[in-house]
């Protein structure tokens with residue numbers, strides 16, 4: 001029997017796989033996507049988790065999705081609608097007060113705690129924005145690849161490096177210093193230079209530990225904070241919003257866009273092996289035993305999963321394999337969805353009817369010190385005794401998710417250890433830790449626990465089993481200096497090309513990293529198209 005043959009085979013139908021497929025199919029290539037689960041979208045999916053209640057299962061809020069990807073893939077025409085939160089964040093404080101941000105209220109709110117901090121807000125925002133703008137400009141660029149070899153290999157990379165240098169040279173010296181500091185320092189130290197009151201430091205500092213299994217005082221956490229500032233909602237920079245229908249609405253729109261351009265998307269099709277012949281990736285074999293051959297094989301998977309599970313070790317360079325085995329994964333997050341009979345009634349801001357603060361990201365973590373202790377606890381004990389919870393209640397903005405009068409909430413909880421100490425399994429502790437997360441919210445909104453009608457739990461192990469997120473890592477690999485930009489996933493392979501000809505990567509383990517951005521998929525597609533144009537890849541015919 002002759003094997004099916006395609007121009008491009010994408011392994012994994014996460015949002016980046018879909019974006020990559022849509023661009024490639026749009027350029028006239030024959031593209032097939034093979035997704036392991038019965039639904040596309042990877043970590044950006046909406047599912048019914050309790051009868052009558054639907055919610056985003058893993059990722060839960062939008063900002064980083066690249067506007068160019070939205071426009072070029074015509075996602076609104078394929079059903080995507082993103083709305084803004086009425087308030088960005090709401091943070092109950094340790095002394096029974098609260099801090100809100102967004103909705104034009106940030107200055108007055110911060111002034112409740114420190115007039116000096118309120119006075120610094122604009123300058124802080126402007127400087128962070130100026131640096132974020134430079135990095136935004138790099139999100140859709142292929143990083144310069146660190147290559148060995150003669151001039152033909154090196155010259156194009158020097159040109160890229162030159163372009164990068166010229167972009168950075170547009171920053172004045174003080175912003176260059178700021179950029180350097182943001183790469184090297186901690187969120188806690190950075191914020192401490194701007195602000196004196198704890199609530200604003202905690203509200204902004206939360207971004208430095210999202211998906212980052214670290215203290216907010218760990219070097220490098222300031223960059224993670226910056227990573228969460230790249231985004232925008234409907235043209236408003238740095239804000240977060242909600243996709244009507246949940247995160248699955250984004251990936252359903254992407255799948256429709258890819259299909260409309262001719263991509264063939266198959267679900268329930270786990271790939272068991274990448275086919276390698278004479279040192280070249282030439283296709284894949286599914287668990288059902290089908291072989292599909294292709295000129296380009298593109299992986300949407302965490303690099304560790306791709307190289308350690310799907311490719312015969314003998315086909316890969318030894319040094320490459322050793323380094324991939326040490327690719328750092330594990331973001332220390334525990335995710336829950338709850339079905340609610342009523343909205344939480346916060347002691348510090350009472351009310352059970354939908355109010356502005358119910359639409360924001362509700363941060364239960366009053367100080368940076370509290371966040372640091374949460375990390376220390378998780379390191380020694382496996383999870384924090386007093387965890388950090390961000391709660392978002394999307395049903396306050398979207399009536400498609402819950403029955404009338406009822407609500408759904410996403411709980412994004414940190415810190416938990418990706419692997420528990422002493423070989424313990426998350427399966428033995430997930431229910432107890434879920435109780436702890438609910439009690440943590442209940443301490444601030446005492447009707448919360450009783451309002452829970454049903455719950456869905458995603459421990460790091462559940463995230464790994466369900467979505468293929470190694471160690472539950474939401475970013476496909478820690479966002480640390482040695483795992484970023486040209487080094488994502490490894491120096492010499494920062495340009496979406498794997499170590500075998502014909503093999504490409506398009507997932508969050510490539511530049512610019514995790515988040516529902518569409519950027520790795522977009523950039524990988526551009527590189528693959530370039531290789532077809534240069535005849536390094538040949539059409540299937």
Ligand SMILES: Cc1cc2nc3c(=O)[nH]c(=O)nc-3n(C[C@H](O)[C@H](O)[C@H](O)COP(=O)(O)OP(=O)(O)OC[C@H]3O[C@@H](n4cnc5c(N)ncnc54)[C@H](O)[C@@H]3O)c2cc1C
Nearest residue numbers: 012014015016036042043059060061271468508514515516
């Ligand atoms: C709990 C959680 C909360 C998050 N919150 C947010 C948020 O609010 N906002 C935000 O922007 N980002 C958030 N993120 C991060 C973001 O969701 C991810 O970084 C992003 O969705 C990853 O997309 P991807 O396409 O690169 O990979 P994935 O979504 O991981 O897709 C990879 C796909 O490959 C498939 N696959 C795996 N193995 C195989 C195989 N052998 N054969 C075929 N298919 C295979 C998987 O099933 C999956 O569909 C969150 C992530 C998590 C887990």
